[in-house]
Amino acid sequence: MKTLIALSFLVAGLAIAGGPATAGTDGFRVITSATYTSIVGQVIPDGPAGGGSGPALLDTINVPIRSVVEGIEVYLDITMANWTSDLIVRLTSPAGTTLGIAWIGEGGIPETDIIGWFPVDFTPHDDLDLYVGEYTEGDWVLDCRDYSNGFVGTLNQWRLKVHYDDSVPAAAASFSRIMTLFR
Ligand SMILES: [Ca+2]
Incomplete structure (x- = not known):
């Protein structure tokens, strides 16, 4: 019975939130x-x-929007005294999905400051489209860690750009949130 309920929510979610993110x-x-x-x-x-x-x-x-994610972009402004390749930056969604953003020398990040958008200016470690379909509302947590002793970096600021379907009613967004519980 639980499975049937989950499937009906899934169908409802796809009918409303499906299709290409444009x-x-x-x-x-x-x-x-x-x-x-x-x-x-x-x-x-x-x-x-x-x-x-x-x-x-x-x-x-904290994102107050009650909808589903159509796309996520992350802007980082990290200044470094010298070398950024010992930094790993991850992002965790309200649903608990953790994806890699900046990752030890990957994705075209420079050796000095990291200032720009993922995935516009730099390629994120993980495909941020993996957030598509998740609930938008709640805490999005950035996690910055240094993996090499010596130089340090400073997180000046970061930005989260959330693309979402403004026509999705709150009830449908709740269905999406329930969907994540059954994953
Ligand atoms: Ca260091």
């Missing part, structure tokens, strides 16, 4: 976006001398 108006779908900025200004703790991860610098952006 900008602008698409029939009944009104894809729009909202950008949130968090000014942080904190040093990312240095990695230990023996190797491995340093303590995490965590920062949260």
Whole structure:
């Protein structure tokens, strides 16, 4: 019985939130976006001398929109004294999905400051489309860690751009949230 209920929510979710994520108006779908900025200004703790991860610098952006994700973009502004390739930055969605954003020298990030959008300016470690279909509302948590002893970086600010379907009613968004519970 639980399975049948889950499937009915799945069908409802697909009927409303399915289709390609495109900008602008698409029939009944009104894809729009909202950008949130968090000014942080904190040093990312240095990695230990023996190797491995340093303590995490965590920062949260709370998204109040009740809808489903059509796309996610992340802007990072991290200044480094020297070398960024010892940094790993991850993002966890309200549904609990953790994806890699900036990752040890990958995706075209420079050796000095990382200032730009993933995936517009740099290629994220993981495909951020994996967030598509998740619930937008709640805490999105950025996790920055330094994996090499020596130089440190500073997270000046970051931004989260959420593309969502503005035509999805709150009830449908709740269905989407229930869907994530059955994954
Ligand atoms: Ca370091």
